[in-house]
Amino acid sequence: MKNQEPIALVSGSDDAYTLPLAVTIASAIKSLSADRRLDVYILDGGISDASKRRLLASWEDPRVSVQWIPVSRESFERFPVSHHINAATYMRLAIAEYLPASVQRAIYLDADMLVRQDLGLLWDEPQGDAALLAVQDYAAPFIDASTCLTNFEQAQPYLAAVHPIANFRELGLPADAPYFNGGMLVIDVKAWRERNLAKHLFECLEEHREHVLWWDQYALNVVLAGSWRSLDLRWNQGAHLYVYPSGEHSPFDSSTHRAIVEDPWIVHFCSPDKPWNYFCRHPYTDAFRKQVRQTDWHGWKPERPDEFMRRWWGHHYKPARERWKTQVRRIKENFRSRNRAA
Incomplete structure (x- = not known):
C-alpha cells in the first residue's frame, strides 16, 4: 500500500546518548516492512x-526522513535527575509543543531501545479516544500492587515499587489502576495540544515534587490517569523482567511471562545496566552490539572500566549469588507451603 501515511517516530537525546539513539532508530528501520x-x-x-552526520549515515534509507528539533534543556534542569537520567528525559513531556503542527499522532521511543517488530503494526493500533497508548510497567504494574496481585507475597520482594505514586489516595487514583512505563508511547498529539497537557505535566512535577518517583513518569501517570489504553506487553519489554526469578514470582501469568521473555517486540534497556557498558548481563546485549556494528559506529567497542578485576568479579559472582538466594527462597516457600497444608 504505497499511499499509507508515514509513521511519525519521535526520539531524542543529547550528544552523550547518540550511540544508543543510533541503534534505536536503526533497529526500527531494519524491522520496518517494505511498504x-x-x-x-x-x-x-x-x-x-x-554526531548528526553519523546518525544520518546510520539511518540512510529511501523510506526515511529525519528532522532535528532543537530543545533547550535549561527549562528542565530544575527537575530531579540521577546518575543515568539527565534533564533530557523530560523533553517527552513537551513533545506536542515541539512537533510540527501537521503531526497529529506519533510514536515516541526512548533512546535506549532495540526494536524487533514492525512499527507499522504498532501504528495500526486504534487510538480511539485515548490520549496515550502505552505498556504496563514491569517493575511496578499497579498503583497499589498489594491489592491487585494474587501472588503478591511471592512477587513483592522483586517489585521495584508497590506504590509508584505514593500519594495516590490524596489524588483520588484507584488502587487497582495499572501503571505504565513512559519509554514507548503512542501519542494523540492533537489531543495533547488541545488539552495543553505539557503545562499540566510540568505543573504536576512542581506541585508534587516530594512524591515524584521515576522522574517524568510520575507526571504522565498522574495527569493521564484514565486517559490511556494498555498495549501488548511485548511492545516494551522492561529490563526489570529479568529481576523476577520465574513467572510465578512475576506480576504476569505464566503464558504472558513466557511470551515477553521469548519474543519481545521492543527491548527497553531501562536500568543502569546498559549494553554499551563493558559489563552488562542483559540477555539482549549481544543483539544490541550486533546492531551497533550495522551503524556508523561499526568499529565501536565498550570502554574497559576502571577497577577492572573488581568489576569482573562482581559481574560473574553476583548472578551466581542471586541464583543461590533464589533457590533458598524456593526451598523456604515449599517448606512453608507444606507446613500450612499439614
Whole structure:
C-alpha cells in the first residue's frame, strides 16, 4: 500500500546518548516492512554536528526522513535527575509543543531501545479516544500492587515499587489502576495540544515534587490517569523482567511471562545496566552490539572500566549469588507451603 501515511517516530537525546539513539532508530528501520515510511523527529538536546552526520549515515534509507528539533534543556534542569537520567528525559513531556503542527499522532521511543517488530503494526493500533497508548510497567504494574496481585507475597520482594505514586489516595487514583512505563508511547498529539497537557505535566512535577518517583513518569501517570489504553506487553519489554526469578514470582501469568521473555517486540534497556557498558548481563546485549556494528559506529567497542578485576568479579559472582538466594527462597516457600497444608 504505497499511499499509507508515514509513521511519525519521535526520539531524542543529547550528544552523550547518540550511540544508543543510533541503534534505536536503526533497529526500527531494519524491522520496518517494505511498504512503510518513517518520518523521524529527533528532539535535539545538544547533539553535535559530527554526531548528526553519523546518525544520518546510520539511518540512510529511501523510506526515511529525519528532522532535528532543537530543545533547550535549561527549562528542565530544575527537575530531579540521577546518575543515568539527565534533564533530557523530560523533553517527552513537551513533545506536542515541539512537533510540527501537521503531526497529529506519533510514536515516541526512548533512546535506549532495540526494536524487533514492525512499527507499522504498532501504528495500526486504534487510538480511539485515548490520549496515550502505552505498556504496563514491569517493575511496578499497579498503583497499589498489594491489592491487585494474587501472588503478591511471592512477587513483592522483586517489585521495584508497590506504590509508584505514593500519594495516590490524596489524588483520588484507584488502587487497582495499572501503571505504565513512559519509554514507548503512542501519542494523540492533537489531543495533547488541545488539552495543553505539557503545562499540566510540568505543573504536576512542581506541585508534587516530594512524591515524584521515576522522574517524568510520575507526571504522565498522574495527569493521564484514565486517559490511556494498555498495549501488548511485548511492545516494551522492561529490563526489570529479568529481576523476577520465574513467572510465578512475576506480576504476569505464566503464558504472558513466557511470551515477553521469548519474543519481545521492543527491548527497553531501562536500568543502569546498559549494553554499551563493558559489563552488562542483559540477555539482549549481544543483539544490541550486533546492531551497533550495522551503524556508523561499526568499529565501536565498550570502554574497559576502571577497577577492572573488581568489576569482573562482581559481574560473574553476583548472578551466581542471586541464583543461590533464589533457590533458598524456593526451598523456604515449599517448606512453608507444606507446613500450612499439614
